[in-house]
Amino acid sequence: MPLRDRVTSVGDLRSWTDQIPFRYEYTAGVAGERFLRGLMDGRIVAGECGGCGKRFLPPKAYCTDCFRAIDRFDAVGQDGIVAAMAEAWVGFQGERLARPKRYVFVEFDGVTGGLVHFAVGPGVRVGSRVAPRFRPLSKRRGSLLDLHGFAKK
Amino acid sequence: MKRVAVVGAGMTKFRRRMLETGREMSFQASRMALDSANMEIKDVESVVLGTAPDAFDGVHMKGEYLMDGAGGTNRPYSRVYVGGGTGVFAPVAGWWHVASGMFDTCLVVGEEKMSPLRPHPQYAFWSIFDHTLERPLGVTLLWIFSLEMRRYMAVHKVKEEDIALVSVKNKGNALDHPCAQLPARITVDDVMKSEPICLPVKRLDVSPTSDGAAALMLVSEDVVRKYTDDPVWIDGVGWNVDTQYWTNRDLYYPRYVEAAARMAYKMAKIDNPRKQIDFAEVYDPFDYKELHHMEGVLLAGKGEAPKLTREGVTQRDGDLPINPSGGLLGVGNPIAAAGTMKVCELFWQLRGEAGKRQVKKEVNRGLAQAWGDLLQVGTVITMRR
Numbered sequence: 001m002p003l004r005d006r007v008t009s010v011g012d013l014r015s016w017t018d019q020i021p022f023r024y025e026y027t028a029g030v031a032g033e034r035f036l037r038g039l040m041d042g043r044i045v046a047g048e049c050g051g052c053g054k055r056f057l058p059p060k061a062y063c064t065d066c067f068r069a070i071d072r073f074d075a076v077g078q079d080g081i082v083a084a085m086a087e088a089w090v091g092f093q094g095e096r097l098a099r100p101k102r103y104v105f106v107e108f109d110g111v112t113g114g115l116v117h118f119a120v121g122p123g124v125r126v127g128s129r130v131a132p133r134f135r136p137l138s139k140r141r142g143s144l145l146d147l148h149g150f151a152k153k
Numbered sequence: 154m155k156r157v158a159v160v161g162a163g164m165t166k167f168r169r170r171m172l173e174t175g176r177e178m179s180f181q182a183s184r185m186a187l188d189s190a191n192m193e194i195k196d197v198e199s200v201v202l203g204t205a206p207d208a209f210d211g212v213h214m215k216g217e218y219l220m221d222g223a224g225g226t227n228r229p230y231s232r233v234y235v236g237g238g239t240g241v242f243a244p245v246a247g248w249w250h251v252a253s254g255m256f257d258t259c260l261v262v263g264e265e266k267m268s269p270l271r272p273h274p275q276y277a278f279w280s281i282f283d284h285t286l287e288r289p290l291g292v293t294l295l296w297i298f299s300l301e302m303r304r305y306m307a308v309h310k311v312k313e314e315d316i317a318l319v320s321v322k323n324k325g326n327a328l329d330h331p332c333a334q335l336p337a338r339i340t341v342d343d344v345m346k347s348e349p350i351c352l353p354v355k356r357l358d359v360s361p362t363s364d365g366a367a368a369l370m371l372v373s374e375d376v377v378r379k380y381t382d383d384p385v386w387i388d389g390v391g392w393n394v395d396t397q398y399w400t401n402r403d404l405y406y407p408r409y410v411e412a413a414a415r416m417a418y419k420m421a422k423i424d425n426p427r428k429q430i431d432f433a434e435v436y437d438p439f440d441y442k443e444l445h446h447m448e449g450v451l452l453a454g455k456g457e458a459p460k461l462t463r464e465g466v467t468q469r470d471g472d473l474p475i476n477p478s479g480g481l482l483g484v485g486n487p488i489a490a491a492g493t494m495k496v497c498e499l500f501w502q503l504r505g506e507a508g509k510r511q512v513k514k515e516v517n518r519g520l521a522q523a524w525g526d527l528l529q530v531g532t533v534i535t536m537r538r
């Protein structure tokens with residue numbers, strides 16, 4: 001019996017609300033720790049495979065190609081190129097946004113993968129050369145949001 | 154059907170809380186299994202990963218999330234899941250990948266990272282109960298296990314002190330395991346006086362929550378000689394799932410575990426398990442569960458397991474060593490990884506590579522078993538030289 005056919009108010013049923021109250025405390029992991037500490041220092045850190053030489057961003061602790069452990073982590077060059085872009089006009093709760101959130105996917109020279117983040121300031125387009133904009137040193141907490149995003153060079 | 158051999162095994166340390174992500178732990182165990190099999194990732198034709206509820210790691214689609222670390226990228230990859238039984242079910246699934254003739258090689262990985270969940274991993278278990286009949290009571294899994302433990306004690310007139318002997322043995326065995334989380338030299342008295350959690354279950358009757366991963370390399374008889382002269386064969390697999398209405402069966406005996414064992418025994422042509430199985434790694438998240446499961450897999454008669462334990466038969470130097478690894482009580486219990494660890498232990502014991510944990514008598518066949526869902530699944534593997 002679909003509820004709608006016979007029952008005009010759900011309150012007429014023996015129903016109740018409940019929730020599954022999960023909370024989490026995550027660790028970034030071995031490679032993630034290097035990445036977040038890099039952001040605190042104002043650097044974007046990639047991992048380099050000693051087996052095949054491939055550089056990964058975000059860094060991984062292992063190479064997905066040759067399956068060797070990765071223990072070399074170095075900063076990428078500061079400039080990246082915007083490979084893709086999106087503008088969100090609807091927020092997480094379904095609300096209309098007065099100003100869109102602009103997301104970019106940024107690639108770096110010689111690096112496999114890239115970083116998804118916000119576009120900062122005007123003029124950012126696909127193909128733009130961009131540079132990271134970090135929060136002030138005193139406000140960095142070892143989070144992805146230590147980075148404001150990427151601005152046009 | 155192709156015969157399936159295990160040619161490599163690996164595992165991480167089991168710990169309360171690891172810095173490593175689930176992916177990174179999966180990688181460490183997988184890399185170790187490959188290295189021990191003299192294999193490279195290019196030799197891996199298929200990958201099976203076992204991991205328990207997404208709620209632990211706090212990542213939905215955990216199978217997809219973990220696959221990079223398990224070597225699953227761009228391979229025929231799947232995740233299998235039967236609650237706590239997953240750790241032995243994953244190698245069973247790996248077995249059918251190879252036995253079917255579909256693949257010559259399969260990497261099998263068990264992973265669990267329970268530490269992120271706050272305030273305690275038991276929260277994940279709370280959500281598996283029926284929202285109408287059970288959750289309003291504020292139940293935890295400990296509550297249901299305590300009912301089961303006391304039912305077992307009541308039917309067979311078993312004393313708590315006899316059950317405590319299992320915890321003493323397994324935590325003692327774990328002293329020789331380099332990956333163990335809770336190895337300890339304790340006494341029955343320590344167990345009896347430990348903190349009551351949900352009586353009759355006390356702190357030292359129960360395994361810890363853990364982070365960890367374990368992995369196995371499976372290959373077909375067609376290629377096994379490329380990798381080793383000393384293969385260990387999977388000769389029986391079985392699994393069985395009972396109804397989730399756990400109130401509709403007598404809790405004193407896990408009939409679904411018996412059904413799973415009988416399935417494996419039929420395949421392995423085992424008609425007298427007590428004679429034909431030299432040692433076993435049965436699932437021991439609680440001390441009474443080891444006894445329950447020894448009876449379920451027919452290595453002891455109903456109500457006989459406490460007596461065998463009391464007489465020392467199940468010690469590492471006994472006639473039927475049970476959980477020589479140290480089990481979940483001693484090594485730790487990262488759910489799916491813990492079950493896979495048991496299959497790793499069969500491999501190491503049967504190859505004579507278990508070091509200080511090596512059982513005293515000569516062993517040619519071992520059994521690993523896991524259990525889970527809502528007291529409803531049994532998964533079994535038998536392996537031989």
Ligand SMILES: [Zn+2]
Nearest residue numbers: 049052063066
């Ligand atoms: Zn590589």
